[in-house]
């Protein structure tokens with residue numbers, strides 16, 4: 117099986133930066149594309165901060181962190197992805213933006229057998245595959261935040277994903293990145309978010325109704341169920357905009373009330389209170 121060591125990533129936000137980091141830590145040369153120079157600079161800084169954390173926690177030596185950074189190139193030019201064997205899309209969780217990204221990737225990526233993967237949290241892979249002329253090469257590779265810490269990747273195959281594409285994508289996640297892969301059919305939310313998002317929305321409804329405080333809800337799940345963090349802190353970590361976008365995809369797919377975003381979540385997103393990345397969500401984060 118051909119090794120996928122020329123990797124591209126589209127988007128250098130929370131997830132794209134993490135994916136670029138783990139690929140470069142595994143030895144791949146990674147080209148990351150962002151919307152413009154300012155976003156590219158912010159994305160590179162995000163990778164640098166995460167590598168600094170890894171060094172501070174003694175997961176990585178200083179010189180290794182420098183070498184990892186040297187394998188990551190971040191810029192605004194989509195054409196830089198032309199020679200990639202694998203591209204992972206990690207742009208915002210908005211269907212129109214993702215569809216347009218796949219349309220562009222189809223034009224730009226030269227290798228006829230390149231794997232075009234999406235890190236979408238919830239959008240059916242088929243919707244992205246059909247934006248290309250090579251739907252058999254489109255697959256879901258869904259990572260979890262923080263990507264350098266969490267070992268899981270969901271592999272999502274659409275009705276049209278080729279077996280070879282799925283094998284190569286899985287091999288990349290397991291053999292190159294040393295991640296644990298679980299397989300899901302192409303249904304909105306896949307396995308993890310189909311279970312996680314209703315839980316987060318229930319916690320928001322519980323707080324919104326005055327039933328309990330944010331702190332008590334989170335403490336309940338941390339101390340009572342040994343979760344690493346409570347649901348409201350986790351929603352802040354994921355980003356409330358992403359949490360809402362995933363809820364909307366799930367609701368659109370299944371039309372079940374448990375996936376409907378509560379009004380408080382919508383208002384917080386409208387207000388820009390998006391969680392950790394915005395400095396404020398259910399909690400305040402010192403800058």
Ligand code: 3HC
Nearest residue numbers: 166167169170173175237259260261262264265344345354
């Ligand atoms: N690089 C390498 N290792 C790192 C690191 C980094 N940048 N940052 C932290 N670590 C390591 C630490 O060294 C520690 O390792 P150890 O257990 O071997 O000592 C481990 O990660 C955990 O770190 P800490 O115990 O210090 O805890 P923190 O408070 O710093 O981090 C957390 C906590 C990892 C975020 C933990 O609370 C957690 O796992 N929370 C749950 C996160 C979660 O559920 N994510 C999934 C979100 S859903 C998603 O992403 C899907 C999307 O589609 C919505």
